[in-house]
Amino acid sequence: METENNITTNSTVNALNSNAVTLTKELNWFVEVINARLRDFFSDEILSATADTPSVAAKTESSNTLDHALTNAPDLTGDHSIYSDFVAYYQLTTDERLLLMLALVPYVQPHLLDAFFAINKPLGRGYTEFGGVKGNRHGGFIPTIETALFLLSGNDLGNRFKLYQLFEPDHVFFAHNILQIDPAGNNEPFYCSTLTITEEYIDFFTTGKLRKPQFSPDFPAKRLTTGMEWSDLVVDEFTMEQLDEIRVWLQYGQTLHTDWGMAKKIKPGFKALFHGSPGTGKTLTAMLLGKLFKLDVYRIDLSMVVSKYIGETEKNLEKVFKKAENKGWILFFDEADALFGKRTGISDANDKYANQEIAYLLQRLEDYPGLVILASNMRNNVDEAFTRRLNAIIHFQKPQMRERLRIWDSAFSAQSNPPDKNNMQQIAHQHELSGGSIMNVVQYASLMALNRGDKKISVDDITLGIKKELKKEGKTM
Structure with missing residues (x-):
């Protein structure tokens, strides 16, 4: 070595x-x-x-x-x-x-x-x-x-x-x-x-190296990475079929535009909306697509982009698009409602400018030659002007019993000793949790085991962790 x-x-x-x-x-x-x-x-x-x-x-x-x-x-x-x-x-x-x-x-x-x-x-x-x-x-x-x-x-x-x-x-x-x-x-x-x-x-x-841009007011976006692999992604079959279209575009989109001469007939890039409850895998999917094709994924920090001052939102966004141009980056707009949400009718100068802002965003999205992903908890929160121009609208639903069991089975550390298969099947059947919530429970239960100086993950620890997750959502077991 x-x-x-x-x-x-x-x-x-x-x-x-x-x-x-x-x-x-x-x-x-x-x-x-x-x-x-x-x-x-x-x-x-x-x-x-x-x-x-x-x-x-x-x-x-x-x-x-x-x-x-x-x-x-x-x-x-x-x-x-x-x-x-x-x-x-x-x-x-x-x-x-x-x-x-x-x-x-x-x-x-x-x-x-x-x-x-x-x-x-x-x-x-x-x-x-x-x-x-x-x-x-x-x-x-x-x-x-x-x-x-x-x-x-x-x-x-x-x-x-x-x-x-x-x-x-x-x-x-x-x-x-x-x-x-x-x-x-x-x-x-x-x-x-x-x-x-x-x-x-x-x-x-x-x-000899291209520097990765650092998160700052001049570049309000953070690079996302994950240690997981595409095979670790757990979604239902229909969602996976839709994601496969994005995968195929990332692999062959350039060939379609150049070798097949379709650049004059179809717009560059691919735009997708991921919608669904928190913790259902929207961000993870964006990261895994980037990892699969060795492309950098940047999450735009909308708190630093959206401004009440006229023209500032566009200027802040332009900083990101300018840096990303021709680099193949995947741009991920989390909680996209703040930027791409529905607008009200024109009643004053601010409303009129809001529509001008939409026009800018539409043009910038259409011109971007890479993959842009808008993520929202609710599909209906995104303005129709944007949804009409999307190549794919993909729903990330909460995992069903079979998907939940797959997530539970792969969630624990190889160094730990989780409950047996029957217990885990029962837990997966009884509790309708998102993938993000399941990982929170696993972290809690694993920490409790470490605190006891034990590698064994108990059902009681998992149950208590589930109660904590449900309480955050205002629910009880």
Whole structure:
């Protein structure tokens, strides 16, 4: 085992070293382009100030140098580093590679952008053409879209206009949440928006791994995991048949859209409503679907999403959808009534806005290419506008006697000694408990046995645990 770990560690180190070598070549080329662009820019200044023949010659030479630099990107063919594989996968152009480097440089070698701090002496401030801003704590130059346009096109308006397509929302850099734009606001030009690389891809290019987003106000969702397996799920046959449709979609949905050419005819993604009493397996099923297909499952924390302030709910949700885009995550909205619940008729401005909120949610759900699961205790609590667009509505009923016995049989620890089969059959027959309630009873009974210093789970402990569960529901035995 130690040898295998050492091999894995050495392999990881070698991969990162290889990636560092590739990035060094790319950064050297990036610096060559910056220097050539600045020489060309300042030769223009000299030419406009003196208009003499030597300056024209110097201008021609600097332009040739710039053209050479822009087309002299490192050949990454056969270089299977993390970065070069990324470039090959997305088939990036030289402009796209330079744009990616511009966004990455502040995080790996920020001093490479210090040249853009040059002062325009007649005006006593920086050059407008260079764009960029200075951060609150970061002492270096933070590029804006204007910086990118200057680097790639200089003062060539024709080329500048062609480059605008690099900053469209459907460009792979933004559609796949690789780069992000922070709009300037206050009616300032869009192109003075800052241009940054997302945290996941900073990690990817430096450590070789995509960071899992942490739960925070900027990402109000928690990753769900389980130690259980698909075979541990206990639901009735009809529910399992419906769940099988989701399983088949997760396995073949991409093939249906691409290989079978159905992308133009059917909407992307799969949307399902899980409804039923608490403890019937809705959350567990979502986790097991993710585990079965090695997909991350994120439960959206609606307490941090839903806001009374107009527009805030959409902004909070957009943070989640933006992060999740093209990652294959399963998004799980527990107690979805709070977000997707029925709305009343329009009687004031707030009601009117509520309908606008529904329109946003509908559009966002339809656009999401992965699996979205809405969970609710009652089907009728979810607005009809959403249910009409769902691919599946699945009822999780309380387990019947046969299902309850299966849950009881698999619930106890292998280290314990539960009551015999006859006792457990009687308990399963007499008490109509959900799977979640059964697990609460098992935990209670197991703790009581441990407290006695015993491995034997007694019927009395189980009975007392059942009484506690029923009392929580306002019932008695």
